[in-house]
Every structure is written in structure tokens, then in C-alpha cells.
Amino acid sequence: MSRGARSARRRSSRARVSGSRAAWSTKWATAASPKSRSTPHTASAAWSGTPAAVRADLLADVVGEVLGAGAGTGANLPHYRHPQRVVLTEPDAAMRRHLAARPDRCAVPAEVVPAVAEELPFADESFDVVVATLAFCSVADPARAASEIRRVLRPDGRLVVLEHVAATGRRRERQDRWDRAWSRLFASCHLTRDTVRTLKDAGFAVADVHRLPPAFKADPTAPMVTGTARRQTADVR
Numbered sequence: 001m002s003r004g005a006r007s008a009r010r011r012s013s014r015a016r017v018s019g020s021r022a023a024w025s026t027k028w029a030t031a032a033s034p035k036s037r038s039t040p041h042t043a044s045a046a047w048s049g050t051p052a053a054v055r056a057d058l059l060a061d062v063v064g065e066v067l068g069a070g071a072g073t074g075a076n077l078p079h080y081r082h083p084q085r086v087v088l089t090e091p092d093a094a095m096r097r098h099l100a101a102r103p104d105r106c107a108v109p110a111e112v113v114p115a116v117a118e119e120l121p122f123a124d125e126s127f128d129v130v131v132a133t134l135a136f137c138s139v140a141d142p143a144r145a146a147s148e149i150r151r152v153l154r155p156d157g158r159l160v161v162l163e164h165v166a167a168t169g170r171r172r173e174r175q176d177r178w179d180r181a182w183s184r185l186f187a188s189c190h191l192t193r194d195t196v197r198t199l200k201d202a203g204f205a206v207a208d209v210h211r212l213p214p215a216f217k218a219d220p221t222a223p224m225v226t227g228t229a230r231r232q233t234a235d236v237r
């Protein structure tokens, strides 16, 4: 291949990656628009709707004392409909500033706490619900984060997740090839985390696992899954 053709191919490949990156971050990491907030909270909204509709559906029945782990820019905040208390942990200072800047997005004022999920500064059994959306892909030690989250949940509490996880087959091969670069590009986000397995290994009973359709054919973050991990069933066993 000539030098010119090689450089054109590199340019086109860069354009594809940056296009995917924009599509991914626009699709999942932005806050809900007022319009999307009014989306009906039904299962069909989750599968045919926007990412905001998926979040709305997932979080519609989140009540009590809620911990949002790795809260990012606070995209979940408008979807907590009847929380009693909302605490957000976020290790990144810029994200925390973003969270603090828009307290009106949540039904109750959210407390923002600097912390990693692997070391939560809360007493055992402090929360009714922990929400982790697109967080297990980014934490340094998923097993430790799962165990910490389980520790701070009340016995009848639950962890609600929305996470992109490792695929199988050719998609997985692609994820393996891209993971290193992806993680550098996207602040330590990993494509190959087996989060459902991690939660089960930490003692959670995982249920209601649903796979969302890929955003586009070669979506490196597919499959994206939603699910609920209960703390109590594993203790009862």
C-alpha cells in the first residue's frame, strides 16, 4: 500500500473512532432532557426509547435512601421520582462540580461525596438502594466495589445497574483488541467487564437482567445490560 493510501486509511479510521466516541457519549452520558423525562415508564419505553427512557424506566421505583455510585454528570438525577434521600459518590472533582452546580435536577437536594466505590465512607447497611450506571466499567477494582456496595446496602436493599459488559464471539474479540486504547480514551472505561458475574461472586442474587440492543452494528459497548442485584437472597440461602 502506498504511503498516501496508508495515511488516508489512518485518517478514515480516526474519523470512525471519533464518530463512535461522540455517538457513545451523546447517547449515554448526557443528562435527560425535559422532554424525555415525560416518557412513560413502561418496559416498551425502555427498549424502544432513548437512553433517558431506559434510565427513567430503570429508576422509576427507586425509593428510600439512595446512593448513586460514580454519579458522573448526574444523568440519573431527574429520574429519582420519590427518593427520601440521595447521596452521590464521585471521585472526579470536575464531575463533582457539575453535580453540585445543578441541585434542582433532583426531587430532593443530593449530597455529593468524594469517594471511590471501592471504599465507601458509609456505615454498614446505610442505604435502601444503590444505583450504579456505567460505573462498573470504570472502577479500578470491580470485585471490591461490589463488596463495598453490598456492605452499605440494607438486608432488603438492592443494587440497580445499567452497565455495558463483555460480549461473546467476534464482538468480544473486537473488545479485547480495543480495550486498552478505549480505556485510555475514556477515562479508564473497560469494554470487557463481566459485571453480572462480579455481582454474583460478591454474593448478590442478580435478577431481571435485560440486554439492550446495540446503538449501532459495531457498537463496542454492546451488550448493555440492566438488572437488579438483591442483597438478602444470598444471605438466606
Ligand SMILES: C[S@@+](CC[C@H](N)C(=O)[O-])C[C@H]1O[C@@H](n2cnc3c(N)ncnc32)[C@H](O)[C@@H]1O
Pocket: 028, 029, 030, 069, 070, 071, 072, 073, 074, 075, 076, 089, 090, 091, 092, 095, 115, 116, 117, 118, 132, 133, 134, 135, 138, 139, 140, 141, 189
Ligand atoms: C461513564 S461515567 C458514568 C457516569 C454516570 N454514572 C452515568 O450513568 O452517566 C463513569 C463514572 O465513574 C466514575 N469513576 C471512575 N472510577 C471510579 C471508582 N473507582 N469509583 C467510583 N466511581 C468511579 C468516573 O469518575 C465517572 O464519573
